[in-house]
Amino acid sequence: MPLQLSTELGSIYVTDECIATIAGSAAMDCYGLVGMASRKQLKDGIAELLGRDNLTRGVEVRRENENLHIDLYIIVSYGTKISEVAHNIQSKVKYVLNDVIGLQVEEVHIFVQDVRVSR
Numbered sequence: 001m002p003l004q005l006s007t008e009l010g011s012i013y014v015t016d017e018c019i020a021t022i023a024g025s026a027a028m029d030c031y032g033l034v035g036m037a038s039r040k041q042l043k044d045g046i047a048e049l050l051g052r053d054n055l056t057r058g059v060e061v062r063r064e065n066e067n068l069h070i071d072l073y074i075i076v077s078y079g080t081k082i083s084e085v086a087h088n089i090q091s092k093v094k095y096v097l098n099d100v101i102g103l104q105v106e107e108v109h110i111f112v113q114d115v116r117v118s119r
Contacts (some may be wrong), residue, residue, distance in 0.1 A: 002014055017089060025096075026092050026096035027089045027092065030088045034074075036072070037058055037073040044069060069109065070108045077115070093105070
């Protein structure tokens with residue numbers, strides 16, 4: 001069900017896929033992030049690294065009582081401080097969704113699926 005925003009000119013409908021694409025793209029700009037991971041459980045202990053064209057597969061958009069929650073499944077770079085990378089991603093995603101769409105995001109949850117040596 002798309003999110004409806006009302007303006008003086010009419011209504012705007014924003015799909016969850018659009019929100020997920022913007023959130024995934026914002027996250028990819030953050031230092032220390034290797035890529036998005038699949039939301040599925042780990043297979044054989046290895047997280048599937050998704051390309052830039054599959055950003056929405058690593059993002060889940062949920063609505064709970066009029067509040068917007070974003071879940072990001074990520075793979076971080078080895079040698080970076082995971083808590084700092086996660087905090088930067090949370091801040092960036094909240095800022096971009098507010099700036100681009102005008103959404104007030106309640107929470108951004110980060111699920112670190114793997115740590116990889118970046119090339």
